[in-house]
Amino acid sequence: MAEFPKSIKNLIDAFERLPGIGPKGATRLVFYLLNTPKAYVNDLSQALVKMKEETKICQKCFSVSEQNICSICNNDHRNHRQICVVERAIDVMAIENIGEFKGVYHVLGGVINPLDHIGPDDLKIDELVNRVRTICEEELKKMGEESNNCYIVEVILATNPTMEGEATALHIKKRLEGLNIKISRIGSGLPIGADLEYADQATLCRALDGRRDL
Amino acid sequence: MAEFPKSIKNLIDAFERLPGIGPKGATRLVFYLLNTPKAYVNDLSQALVKMKEETKICQKCFSVSEQNICSICNNDHRNHRQICVVERAIDVMAIENIGEFKGVYHVLGGVINPLDHIGPDDLKIDELVNRVRTICEEELKKMGEESNNCYIVEVILATNPTMEGEATALHIKKRLEGLNIKISRIGSGLPIGADLEYADQATLCRALDGRRDL
Numbered sequence: 287m288a289e290f291p292k293s294i295k296n297l298i299d300a301f302e303r304l305p306g307i308g309p310k311g312a313t314r315l316v317f318y319l320l321n322t323p324k325a326y327v328n329d330l331s332q333a334l335v336k337m338k339e340e341t342k343i344c345q346k347c348f349s350v351s352e353q354n355i356c357s358i359c360n361n362d363h364r365n366h367r368q369i370c371v372v373e374r375a376i377d378v379m380a381i382e383n384i385g386e387f388k389g390v391y392h393v394l395g396g397v398i399n400p401l402d403h404i405g406p407d408d409l410k411i412d413e414l415v416n417r418v419r420t421i422c423e424e425e426l427k428k429m430g431e432e433s434n435n436c437y438i439v440e441v442i443l444a445t446n447p448t449m450e451g452e453a454t455a456l457h458i459k460k461r462l463e464g465l466n467i468k469i470s471r472i473g474s475g476l477p478i479g480a481d482l483e484y485a486d487q488a489t490l491c492r493a494l495d496g497r498r499d500l
Numbered sequence: 501m502a503e504f505p506k507s508i509k510n511l512i513d514a515f516e517r518l519p520g521i522g523p524k525g526a527t528r529l530v531f532y533l534l535n536t537p538k539a540y541v542n543d544l545s546q547a548l549v550k551m552k553e554e555t556k557i558c559q560k561c562f563s564v565s566e567q568n569i570c571s572i573c574n575n576d577h578r579n580h581r582q583i584c585v586v587e588r589a590i591d592v593m594a595i596e597n598i599g600e601f602k603g604v605y606h607v608l609g610g611v612i613n614p615l616d617h618i619g620p621d622d623l624k625i626d627e628l629v630n631r632v633r634t635i636c637e638e639e640l641k642k643m644g645e646e647s648n649n650c651y652i653v654e655v656i657l658a659t660n661p662t663m664e665g666e667a668t669a670l671h672i673k674k675r676l677e678g679l680n681i682k683i684s685r686i687g688s689g690l691p692i693g694a695d696l697e698y699a700d701q702a703t704l705c706r707a708l709d710g711r712r713d714l
Contacts, residue, residue: 290593291566293554297547303540305532306525317590318519319548320555320564326517327552333511334545337530338538340507350534352505376531379504 294320346417348393348410350375358382358390365389367421370442371414371458373397373451377444389442392417397450398457406457414441415461422465437468447474447492508534560631562607562624564589572596572604579603581635584656585628585672587611587665591658603656606631611664612671620671628655629675636679651682661688661706 290298294316301312319327343349344356351357358364358378368389372378378391394409418439425438443458445451459469475493476485485493504512508530515526533541557563558570565571572578572592582603586592592605608623632653639652657672659665673683689707690699699707 289571289596291555291564293547293551293566294564297544297551300540300544300547304529306528311520313590313593314520315518316551317588319551320589324552326514327548330511330514331545331548333507333514334533334541334548337507337511337533338541341505341534350505350508352507357503374531375534376527379527382503 347378347391348375348395348413349378349391363388367425367438368440368442369414369418370444371455372444373446373454381444389440394445394454397445397448397454399450406461409454411458411461414458418462418465418467422467437466439465439467441467441469442472443469444472447472561592561605562589562609562627563592563605577602581639581652582654582656583628583632584658585669586658587660587668595658603654608659608668611659611662611668613664620675623668625672625675628672632676632679632681636681640680651680653679653681655681655683656686657683658686661686 289295297316297319298309298312301307301315302309304312307315340352341350342352342354344351344359345354346359347356349356349358353360359366365388369392370381370387370389371392371394372381373394373396375393378393381387381391392410392414394411394414396404396409398404398406398409418441422438429438441458441462443455445454455471462469473496474489475496476482476489482490503509511530511533512523512526515521515529516523518526521529554566555564556566556568558565558573559568560573561570563570563572567574579602583606584595584601584603585606585608586595587608587610589607592607595601595605606624606628608625608628610618610623612618612620612623632655636652643652655672655676657669659668669685676683687710688703689710690696690703696704
């Protein structure tokens, strides 16, 4: 039985380690690349290295950025007193894509997951608490007595509506208690366009709990 | 609306051009790579360039190889008088994987497809005819009179059982007429493990036509 040439085998192995790409998919990709212009393969190769070299973690919200502070945290037109807490940087982009949210973000870097040995200390929860506390203190100084009647910061917990995401949201809620802030959780229920008939029980249950007055 | 940092956007664009990877899949891959060790990303980047630099087309069978003549064509233990004609180099590997076929290959580089403006001249059909003719002439010289009673070469047409693959197989059969060779077509019908109930009409029809005596 003949084998693939070594350079092809190496690339198949490298592709196979990507999520969602199995041995067959990796082989198909490599043989597709064999027939593409060299320029594209070089572009892809360089884009990989550059992505790794040029991206940093924003020191404020822990999203990805090419500067030390990302373009969202650096934007004075955004509401820095409304913080959307998400699991991963990719979730920031998902929310940015709707173009509705005008606040800022905080990327946790995952969720609490005892099975994977990920505890609260492995996530950017302390950083979130400190960040919110600092904003509260700064705003209090500015506002003085007025501040008693309104919330200073809104924290929107937008972790995924999974078991781990819910647990992480509850944990963060507890950690933020005592601060003069509003804490909310993103709505969950049936997605738009869905069919009640095919919805799972947990989603239906959540949809009923989360019913809104019309 | 914030956008992805440029280096991330470039890599997403590069991934999106791969077959079977859409915008969402490309984004997921890039954000996965953001969290992997730099060494792996560098490996992938280098494997891409190396694959393109180090692979050549075998001058005999037009499969991929790291030498001018591939390891299969260079193997004296294989039957060089049994030529399996396939569309692409990846098909060579599919047949090699079963470990049953002991002959050699001929990669056409595609199929005749008028809609895509691919005619017989764009494929390695002339090369196949010349290759078979050369083998026939050489063997005839060696064998002398004996050769009248047996086929010298067997050509197995293993293009895909699609409209284009069938047309290409028929075209090649015509081109090889007149030579003292056996021409066969790979069997088609129901795949092993399939269910008659779910088979399409064309496959069922082919399965009936291709029935074998037991």
